[in-house]
Amino acid sequence: MLPTLERVKILFSSLPAxxxxxxxxxxxxxxxxxxxxITYATWETFHPVVAALGFETVHAGGDMATEFKRVVGDRTLQDMDPEEVTGAAMRVFGEVLPRQAVADLLPLFRERHFDLVVNESAAFGAAIAAKLAGIPAVAHGISKPTSLAHLPALKDILPTLAAEFGVELDGTNRLGFGGPYLDIYPESLQDKETLAEYATRVPLRPVAFAAPGELPAAVTQGGGKLIYLTLGTAFGNPAVLREAIDGLAATGHRVLVAAGPTVDLSALGEPPANVAIESWVPQAEVLPHTDLVVHHGGSGTTLGAAAAGVRQLFVPQGADQFTNAETFTTAGAAKQLLGDAVTAAALTEAATDLLADDTAAKIVAALAEEIATMPSPTDIAARLPEWADQQ
Known part of the structure; x- marks a missing residue:
């Protein structure tokens, strides 16, 4: 057996979101x-973020927003029913973006030597290009791993996509691509069927990342509890935010709102005195100061809040958000409001109840302890050479 490499050349790749x-x-x-x-491959909209961390950046794939626009036309997510949204997502994630990534990465892999590829679990093109080039690949989870039995559309798309490039799939591990799967979701919140399907699963502690920034005054000033409200970076909905602002303000606690890049602040009106509205906040730094997070259910916010030991109130809007909301609510660590139930009065009641719920507090604390015991990024970084190309 050849000795494990001490220093390796790694290409990380993710979709541009x-x-x-x-x-x-x-x-x-x-x-x-x-x-x-480290070389980081993604669309150029995210190059400034990764370049600021000292990584070489290379172009890969397409622009997610542009490709969704081409698929759905002038409609918004709010105009589409869940089946239409799923169909559009499967086409963009399972067909358009993977083909673009393979076209960009395969020539790069043939021109330059990489010992290992670390691709986020939805970056199928990077995984296929690595397989074609004979480079070992590690998948990095970004959400709750779900059994393929519950993802029939993706289960049908992946074999077709792989066959297009002459790649054979492993029928079970890591959505069919084999190799280690870095799982950032707490094991206690997963079912045995899925855990068995991801036979190469390696736990990895989720660590919240955000570009550094100054904490808003609403975090550092004022007494009482702090409620943090966000619908994330892609699912901003002014109507939902306005309803939530009114409902959370009625609790009497401090409320900090991160409206996100898709929402015009003027559409939210003049906020109540106990509400502060920002376009963006350094979320990773805000969460440890927060008593309750009211949010869409994106995995980054969900796991970041869980790691910080914060109770959560979900108002899911799409994608994997409904899965996260149901998972945490079933575990007793959160509440969720869906569709027409998202009213100011319901938000006031749910937020007030959660902040007074000692049982939820204990469950949230136990989840935070579980996450803290998961292997850290530093621990997993030490293992990367053993998964790398030794030729």
């Missing part, structure tokens, strides 16, 4: 700190 890129950055940072050479 906060929820797809930010979960990988703590491991990439730890790998660079361990002395590995």
């Amino acid at each position: 906060h929820g797809h890129t930010f979960p990988l950055l703590p491991l990439a940072i730890a790998a660079k700190a361990a002395g590995h050479e």
Whole structure:
């Protein structure tokens, strides 16, 4: 057996969205700190973020927002029913973006030597390109791993996509691509069927990442409890935010709102005196100061709040958010409001109840302890050479 490499050349790759890129950055940072050479492949909209961390950046794939626009036309997510949203997502994630990524990465892999590829679990194109080039690949989870039995559309798309490039799939591990799967979701919240399906699963502690910034005054000033409200970076909905602002303000607690890049602040009106509205906040730094997070259910916010030991109130809007909301609510760590139930009065009641719920507080604390015991990005960075190309 050849000796394990001490320093390796690693290409990280993710789709160009906060929820797809930010979960990988703590491991990439730890790998660079361990002395590995890091190249990051994604669409150029995220190059400034990763370049600021000291990584070489290369172009890969397409722009997610542009491709969704081409698929759905002038409609918004709010105009589409769940089946239409799923169909559009499967086409963009399972067909369009993977083909673009393979077209960009395969020539790069043939021109330059990489010992290992770390691709986020939805970056299928990077996984296929690595397989075609004979480079070992590690998948990095970004959400709750779900059994393929519950994802029939994806189960049908992946074999077709792989066959297009002459790649054979492993029928079970890591959505069919084999190799280690870095799982950032707490094991206690997963079912045995899925855990068995991901036979190469390696736990990895989720670490919240955000570009550093100054904490808003609403965090550092004032007494009482702090409620943090966000619908994330892609699912901003002014109507939902206005309803939530009114409902949470009625609790009498301080409320900090991160409206996100898709929402015009003027559409939210003049906030009540106990509400502060920002376009963006350094979420990773805000969460430890927060008593309750009211949010859409994106995995970054969900796991970041869980790691910080914060109770959560979900108002899911799409994608994996309904899964996260149901998982945490079933565990007793959260509440959820869906569809027409998202009213100011319901939000006031649910937020007040959660903040007074001692049972939920104990469950949340236990989840935070479980996450704290998961291997850290530094721990996993030390294992990357054993998964790398030794030729």
